[in-house]
Amino acid sequence: MKHLSKICLGMALSSTLVFSPIASALNIVLTNDDSWATPNINILKSQLEAAGHDVIMSAPCTGQSGKGGAMTLMKAVPVDKSKAAQQAYCVGQTDATLAFEDYAEGTPVMAVLYGIDVAAAQVWGSAPDLVISGPNEGNNLGYMNNNSGTLGAAMVALSRGVPAIAVSGHMNTANDEAQSQLVAATVVKIVKSLEDNRPEGQALLPAYTGLNVNTPEDMTNHLGIKFTDVGWNGGGHMMAFTDDLGANREMMSYVAQSIMQRTGYDFETSYQIAVAQFTGQPGLAMESGDAGDSSDNSEGVAVSQGYITISTIDGNVQAARGKVALVSQRLVGLE
Structure with missing residues (x-):
């Protein structure tokens, strides 16, 4: 079933990754873990809006890389609404002079939840059709996804029943606008493909299902799209x-x-x-290092080769049934 869904997604994307009018406008919450001020997130917001989508940006006020699923609990968390007219919000404290006990970071998980629970409810009166987390400044691949704030935001969106796409570019997108523009254009094409090919009355992706998209260093000369497994390889x-x-x-x-x-x-x-x-x-x-994973189908290997990679994710930490059986044999008699 996993391979069948990957094949179907691949056929849909390969047949529609060209510029053409958007099928219909989507309500999209856009977040990241690098802050709302990065070129990547602002370029993507502009391109999504130009394609006809309604976009709410809800991102951390400050850089939150590597925060995974971190949350600040039992503290009031400020929200900057100074750009509300542009449907842009940032979450988290920015006054570094505050004492630790008074400082509340706005993590990626918290920022995307603000976008889903508060901003979307106020602007649209409903949950978003899609969450996009990124593009991150640096790839998120293989086992490194466990630590990624980009993936953490996407996963919590999936838990709320909202389809999500995590997007990560090469580190050069932090300063190379041409590369950022190409990454954003790729995301717009992927969204269009999902919209063009979804069954009537259904969500963009199956329940609790998302995509992990990574782009290579040279987007001008990339080798095309490759549908991959997450694997363990963290891109070397x-x-x-x-x-x-x-x-x-x-x-x-x-x-x-x-x-x-x-x-x-x-x-x-x-x-x-x-x-x-x-x-x-x-x-x-x-x-x-490759974490012992050199498979050509692992996203970390493929993106290093120059491919745009798309891996299907679902946030499920359950081991495969075969591994469960092997482990249970070693726990026989445990009470």
């Missing part, structure tokens, strides 16, 4: 703890991208600032 990266973050080129490149976005400095200058800031400091870093 593994997380590891190091006692010297400044010596890790992967992590310093990521930090440099953030510095470039804030300051406008070139990459080399930003990289040197990052190294100076983190040399000798311990913390989590990215290292090369």
